[in-house]
Amino acid sequence: MMKFTLPKLNASGVKTRLLLVGVFEKNFATGPVAGLNSSCEGSVALHAQVEGFDGKAEQTLLHFPNAKGVAAQQVLYFGLGESGKLTLTSLREALTAAFKRAKQLKVTELSIAQIPLDGTGISAELYAQTVAEYAGMVDYTINHFKTAKGGHKPETHVTSLQFLADDETAADSKRGLEAGRLIATAVNRARDLVNLPPGVCTPTYLAEQATALARRRWSITVRLVQRDEAKKLGMHAFLAVAKGSDQKPVFIELTYAPKNAVPGKVLGLVGKSVTFDTGGYDIKSADGMLTMKCDMAGGAAVLSAIEAIAALKLPITVKAYMAATENCINGKAYKPGDVLQTMAGLTVAVDNTDAEGRLTLADAIAFAREVGGVTHLVDVATLTGAMLGTTADVGAGSFTNNGAWQNEVLAAAGSVDELLWPMPMWPQLKKGNNTPMADLKNTGGKFGAGSSTAALFIAPFAGDTPWVHLDIAGTAYRGREFGADPEGGTGFGTRTLIALAKNLSEAK
Numbered sequence: 001m002m003k004f005t006l007p008k009l010n011a012s013g014v015k016t017r018l019l020l021v022g023v024f025e026k027n028f029a030t031g032p033v034a035g036l037n038s039s040c041e042g043s044v045a046l047h048a049q050v051e052g053f054d055g056k057a058e059q060t061l062l063h064f065p066n067a068k069g070v071a072a073q074q075v076l077y078f079g080l081g082e083s084g085k086l087t088l089t090s091l092r093e094a095l096t097a098a099f100k101r102a103k104q105l106k107v108t109e110l111s112i113a114q115i116p117l118d119g120t121g122i123s124a125e126l127y128a129q130t131v132a133e134y135a136g137m138v139d140y141t142i143n144h145f146k147t148a149k150g151g152h153k154p155e156t157h158v159t160s161l162q163f164l165a166d167d168e169t170a171a172d173s174k175r176g177l178e179a180g181r182l183i184a185t186a187v188n189r190a191r192d193l194v195n196l197p198p199g200v201c202t203p204t205y206l207a208e209q210a211t212a213l214a215r216r217r218w219s220i221t222v223r224l225v226q227r228d229e230a231k232k233l234g235m236h237a238f239l240a241v242a243k244g245s246d247q248k249p250v251f252i253e254l255t256y257a258p259k260n261a262v263p264g265k266v267l268g269l270v271g272k273s274v275t276f277d278t279g280g281y282d283i284k285s286a287d288g289m290l291t292m293k294c295d296m297a298g299g300a301a302v303l304s305a306i307e308a309i310a311a312l313k314l315p316i317t318v319k320a321y322m323a324a325t326e327n328c329i330n331g332k333a334y335k336p337g338d339v340l341q342t343m344a345g346l347t348v349a350v351d352n353t354d355a356e357g358r359l360t361l362a363d364a365i366a367f368a369r370e371v372g373g374v375t376h377l378v379d380v381a382t383l384t385g386a387m388l389g390t391t392a393d394v395g396a397g398s399f400t401n402n403g404a405w406q407n408e409v410l411a412a413a414g415s416v417d418e419l420l421w422p423m424p425m426w427p428q429l430k431k432g433n434n435t436p437m438a439d440l441k442n443t444g445g446k447f448g449a450g451s452s453t454a455a456l457f458i459a460p461f462a463g464d465t466p467w468v469h470l471d472i473a474g475t476a477y478r479g480r481e482f483g484a485d486p487e488g489g490t491g492f493g494t495r496t497l498i499a500l501a502k503n504l505s506e507a508k
């Protein structure tokens with residue numbers, strides 16, 4: 001766990017292994033930490049020239065200061081781009097580059113200074129939050145099972161980060177650091193859950209994690225709905241998906257209801273929680289199945305988001321839902337052609353057992369509305385491979401029954417630099433979901449627009465509750481590093497949900 005300290009900006013006593021100094025383009029010799037490393041400014045200019053470092057965004061320069069009078073063993077200058085053009089987005093990119101370079105150096109203790117923020121619209125608190133958030137997210141290493149016996153050497157982590165602040169902003173910076181730490185912890189927890197092998201991260205395991213969370217955070221309570229109770233509630237679509245698995249399904253509800261919550265608002269977060277998706281009898285190819293441990297990434301996002309929301313003590317009631325199950329095959333497994341009852345009372349014909357996510361979401365959303373009494377809904381789901389054809393692994397699709405609510409979700413995502421794009425919900429696309437056998441069928445067939453027909457399938461279950469569906473099939477798990485995300489589970493959606501809860505708690 002990363003520890004933060006806040007020594008004074010110009011305290012000459014500050015000693016550090018590596019000092020990170022953000023500098024603007026072509027103006028890097030001066031800065032708020034000049035006093036800390038003034039003795040090496042001349043050599044920095046020369047070194048920068050040699051290395052071609054001119055402070056452009058995402059450039060870094062590792063400098064070895066003269067030992068005398070210098071508090072840092074090494075200084076890592078990181079480019080902020082043109083002065084006057086700094087945005088939160090470019091700051092995040094600059095910090096990502098800086099922390100990645102520090103990670104390559106296997107530095108465990110580092111220091112970072114404030115930067116001039118005048119005219120950027122970024123407060124001292126938000127700067128400190130961003131530092132802690134990105135330091136924490138970049139510090140992540142995958143929760144692998146490599147051993148010393150197999151020749152593995154343990155990874156290094158940043159154990160201490162000194163944030164050099166001036167007196168006036170120290171209190172704000174401290175608050176920001178704490179918020180950033182909590183947010184990064186949430187993202188990293190979501191990544192861990194996604195990366196766990198499917199034999200470990202079972203529905204029961206998710207229920208245990210939810211229970212442990214409620215024990216850790218007294219402001220959160222948990223309710224576990226087991227198969228028999230789910231049957232009584234009429235959640236037959238969810239249970240149909242679970243039929244082919246030896247792992248017990250469990251429906252999880254987490255509630256955070258602080259005393260000072262804004263009245264009249266209950267934010268419902270539903271996360272697809274299929275802990276492994278074989279496709280069922282409509283079995284996936286080996287290639288398609290390989291990464292399907294990631295099919296609970298939506299659940300990981302809502303679970304970790306609600307914990308951060310509680311830890312940040314946001315004054316809003318939030319409920320998180322996970323219909324946790326595997327989608328496997330045995331003699332009891334559901335089959336193409338089956339007709340299912342749902343909790344909402346609509347009937348569904350199974351066209352394809354691999355379109356299981358929308359079946360679990362249908363009942364989860366019905367529960368959130370009917371039992372949970374949520375007033376605003378967001379579901380987060382690795383729902384359709386078709387998403388990859390639209391946004392690749394870069395962004396996620398957003399679908400809604402309420403433009404104003406979607407705008408709030410898009411704004412929250414924009415504020416944390418998670419890419420979302422609104423997708424069509426044209427009524428003309430609905431006919432893909434028609435069948436002579438039931439109210440709905442669970443695929444759009446050969447009709448096309450697979451991500452939209454999936455969203456249109458869910459829509460009737462959301463009814464008139466403002467609802468946004470985020471299809472994160474492209475972004476939940478990547479085969480490559482991307483920005484501050486490592487290869488593998490990304491925790492995508494977690495930060496959007498936290499920002500959304502914050503905004504909603506502040507809105508009139």
Ligand code: BES
Pocket residue numbers: 277279295352354355356357382383384385386442443444450473474
């Ligand atoms: N879990 C998959 C979607 C998915 C694909 C997530 C790739 C992450 C990466 C989902 O359950 C699924 O299999 N969807 C089918 C739906 C189809 C049968 C209508 C798909 O996308 O092919």
Ligand code: ZN
Pocket residue numbers: 277279327353354355356357
């Ligand atoms: Zn599937």
Ligand code: ZN
Pocket residue numbers: 274277295354356357382383
């Ligand atoms: Zn799936």
